[in-house]
Amino acid sequence: MLGDLTGRKALVTGAGSGIGRGIATVLADQGASVAVTDLSQQWADETAALITDASTLSIQMDVTDSASVNAAVGQAISQWGTLDIIVNNAGVARAPSGQPEDDWDVTYEINVRGVVRCCEAALPHMQERGYGKIVNIASMAGHGGRRSGGAYAVSKAAVLRYTRGLAAELASSNINVNAICPGAVWTRFQQEGARVRQQADPSLADRDIEDLFHERYDPVIPMGRPQTPEDIGKTTAFLVSEDSRNITGQCIHVDGGVILRD
Ligand SMILES: NC(=O)c1ccc[n+]([C@@H]2O[C@H](COP(=O)([O-])OP(=O)(O)OC[C@H]3O[C@@H](n4cnc5c(N)ncnc54)[C@H](O)[C@@H]3O)[C@@H](O)[C@H]2O)c1
16 A cells, blocks of 8 residues: 555644645544644544544644643653654644734744744654654745745745755654645635635625635646645655655645646
């Protein structure tokens, strides 16, 4: 079986929703025990309830809070004795305040520092064992050069740079560090984006937000279709399995070919 994770122990951040839920359920399908962590305990519980054939933990964890991150990583290690896999998926597009100037601090704190906190919490354990797999969920937005893309795009470019640097540092410890860049996935994240566009343009007021999502993304995706949380989960399963043991410091684009556009 490709991406076999039998016996592996994983922790996924932001796993209560969307892509993180897809990752958690696919890793469990592939045989891993999964710590489902999220800012929302209720959403984490909902994802954990979908996992019936594997050991799972449901943990409230805020990636902006070192104590919370350290406690969640510690809980997984004390439950299972080891932690083989960290998937840094939690992320936001903008600040909840709706003030664009706040976006810089909020996206940096969650999307960048959140990834760093989780890696630093797990690394002493992984380095001691000489084994570990880290996957960071970045974005196609981290690559674009056509527009600035704002705080979100810059935060994802930072995740990609951090991924490469950490991979180089940890290669001799047998720890693989890779990134995945999704293109467009219909999740709460995109629902919120569609609502923001709708509120800014009165002509969109009566439109279905999922239609707005397809109208925005389908034409720019060479394969003409958005991606699913399971698409991202399957690529994650490959990257955290022994099938990819000699792949590190890379970014896999799961975007239907968006990265190929001029
Ligand atoms: N949906 C897309 O089209 C798309 C495209 C490219 C990249 N991404 C990236 O994929 C990742 C997941 O996005 P999604 O689309 O599933 O979004 P989502 O909003 O459905 O899920 C994000 C999850 O992160 C959690 N979260 C937010 N802040 C947190 C915090 N401080 N601590 C812990 N958890 C927190 C939320 O509670 C939520 O469950 C993000 O990093 C996002 O940037 C998404």
